[in-house]
Amino acid sequence: xxxxxxxxxxxxxxxxxxxxxxxxxxxxxxxxxxxxxxxxxxxxxxxxxxxxxxxxxxxxxxxxxxxxxxxxxxxxxxxxxxxxxxxxxxxxxxxxxxxxxxxxxxxxxxxxxxxxxxxxxxxxxxxxxxxxxxxxxxxxxxxxxxxxxxxxxxxxx
Numbered sequence: 001x002x003x004x005x006x007x008x009x010x011x012x013x014x015x016x017x018x019x020x021x022x023x024x025x026x027x028x029x030x031x032x033x034x035x036x037x038x039x040x041x042x043x044x045x046x047x048x049x050x051x052x053x054x055x056x057x058x059x060x061x062x063x064x065x066x067x068x069x070x071x072x073x074x075x076x077x078x079x080x081x082x083x084x085x086x087x088x089x090x091x092x093x094x095x096x097x098x099x100x101x102x103x104x105x106x107x108x109x110x111x112x113x114x115x116x117x118x119x120x121x122x123x124x125x126x127x128x129x130x131x132x133x134x135x136x137x138x139x140x141x142x143x144x145x146x147x148x149x150x151x152x153x154x155x156x157x
Contacts, residue, residue: 012065013097014039014048014056020090030092039096053096062098070098 016039018030038047043061056062076094083089 009065009068009070011042011097012062012070013042013095014053015042015093015095016040018092018094020088020092022088030090042095042097065098069101071101073097073099 016032016037018032018037021028021031023029038049039053039056040047041056041059041061044059046056048056057066074094074096076092079091079093081087081089081091
């Protein structure tokens, strides 16, 4: 019987530990050697390089999470490790991990309301056939770039 059939899956991720440099930003506060640092699987304890993520995803243990609908996320946390003469003990753990997405069971999708018949709002303002100023008549008949705002203001005043 698999863990999925039992209904409980343990935390599943790949974790890389980076060590404190003792510097503050903008300098690198944490670092890991690219030729030595490996991601460690939380389930199997196997080590993987960054280029081997697809191999990790293809393992039987991780495929159980994929089949159950889990998705991948990145996360990090700072933990206090042992202090040494070379380090203050702070460690940054970066983890690529599986999470169950938002549960949609019991959630009803919002439905679009049917369009209602359009009713024109009643207007309380009476529309009139007022005469437009002379410059606006010319402007509406001609080129829009010929409009002279000073002349328009004079005619309105």
